[in-house]
Amino acid sequence: MSLLPLPFTVHFDPTNQELLLSGKMRPESAAEITDALKLVQQSLEKYSGVVYVNVKRLTHINMTAFAALADILAASSRIRPERKIVIITSSVVAWSTSLFQTLAASQPSLSVEVYDSAFYPGQSFVEDETFIPILRTQTKMTWRHERELLPRHGLRSGLVIADICCGIGDFAALVQREFKPARLVALDHSVRSLEYARRVAADFDLQGIEYTYGDASQMLLRDNQFDFVTCRHSLQIFNRPEMLLRELYRICKPGGRVYITNEKNSHCLGEPHAESIKWTYEEVAKLFKHFDMDVEMGPKSRHLLADAGFDNIKVDSFMVTNLDGDPQDFADIIEAWENVYAGEMAVRRGDSSDFIRRFRQGFKDHVFAALHPKGYAGWPIWAASGRKPL
Incomplete structure (x- = not known):
């Protein structure tokens, strides 16, 4: 760089x-x-x-x-x-x-x-999928932190790895390139996402990622198969995360580790306009809860892993900020959140136009904080892992 x-x-x-x-x-x-x-x-x-x-x-x-x-x-x-x-x-x-x-x-x-979009190259292939345009830039910003954390959680070269709920495959591609696993299976329930993931791997000349279609809560993968299992930003959008954790536990080898990441959206922050931003992200958490999702799950990771039977649990948290590379990348993510949360989810919930107007303003203030030469904007992530007992 x-x-x-x-x-x-x-x-x-x-x-x-x-x-x-x-x-x-x-x-x-x-x-x-x-x-x-x-x-x-x-x-x-x-x-x-x-x-x-x-x-x-x-x-x-x-x-x-x-x-x-x-x-x-x-x-x-x-x-x-x-x-x-x-x-x-x-x-x-x-x-x-x-x-x-x-x-x-x-x-x-x-x-x-x-291209006249702020999203990643090739975005037109999946432009009708609501969340996909957000994901590539998010991974780019979180990877700066995760690549340093993953070895602490047990990831090293030569392991047999599964990336469950792999989405568009960008995290799996980074793991393949950086950590050189002996085998890497990437599973998701979205055919469109997997098609995109395969295209990315081909474009970047990455060999050896096994893209697999499947339901993460009922996977057609053998027991005790993987040394390291990842599942990022996915438990928080399942209405029964304990089912998914049971499956992650099942496919992990005894002595292997399961690594998860989740958010606490109400702790997104920014300055200036801190109060407006705080109010909006607290409302984001309530909005997701209305649809049986929990974007406050990050700090709950330790007890979730313990309840699922894991031991030797490690927990880290980090703040993705506008200082992580180009501030415009963070601003692009926030604008995408606004489009999805205020433009689709709040409307579907039946929120009033006055509420949506105030809701949108918090996102706009967050963008302002991200791009302001003296501003600060943050998005907190929890990374946790547990060992399957021998």
């Missing part, structure tokens, strides 16, 4: 295999942007499958910078024609698409896709 001084930044996001260029690249000579060009070149050399070059937030580029960038992209395409480079532009920046399309026309492994 490299962060260059303003007026522009270049950053590589390994979660999405994506280079992000933003700001104004107008050097007098290519030597002024040597570090940026080096990061682009190294990122293209390191990763296989598809690498995204995201220029949606690149508002200006002069011909000196474009020529230097174009040379690297073209050379990389010639050297490794099997690896695809997708340049993501925005129609809001009028010059961008035509300029990069001209470059792509000369290289078969280069292509341009135009």
Whole structure:
């Protein structure tokens, strides 16, 4: 990762295999942007499958910078024609698409896709699924913390692992790449999510993840099969989490561990506008409870694992904040929450227009806190694991 001084930044996001260029690249000579060009070149050399070059937030580029960038992209395409480079532009920046399309026309492994959404590349594949556009960015922000915590909870290379309720497969992909398991089974009940997960794995040239369709509360997996079982942000949306925990316990080997993450949504916070934000997230917890879900489950993790029969329980908590990378990523998550919680769930519950207006304001204030140069916005997560007794 490299962060260059303003007026522009270049950053590589390994979660999405994506280079992000933003700001104004107008050097007098290519030597002024040597570090940026080096990061682009190294990122293209390191990763296989598809690498995204995201220029949606690149508002200006002069011909000196474009020529230097174009040379690297073209050379990389010639050297490794099997690896695809997708340049993501925005129609809001009028010059961008035509300029990069001209470059792509000369290289078969280069292509341009135009996106006007703040979500991850390829989001149109699952754009009709309510929660999926939120998930990729959430995982990117929580992974910064979890990759440090997971070894403490027993994850290491060479294990047989199951990721239950894997969703769009982004966490499984990160585990596969970072921890090199002997075997990794990723199970979910959503056919659309699994289709997307398989596409992501193929794009990123990840081999060996066994994507499996199934009901997490009644899995067709053998007893005592996995060294390490993960289930993230899922117990809180089951109306009977104890059923799911029994299944996680069953498929875990004696001496193995089950790792879960959950939230306490009412503790989302921000400054300025702390009171408005606090009120809204307390109402989020009540809203989920109305639909038999518990987004306050995080601190309950220890007794849930103990009640399910696990011992040697470990519990950690961490705060995802607007200081974890690009604050706009956090703002995008909050806006997605607003769309789902205030735009769909509250309406379905039958809430009044006055309530929804106040409800939405708390999310908007949270976005403001996330993007304010002196602001702070946080989202608390509990990570816990228990050992299945020998």
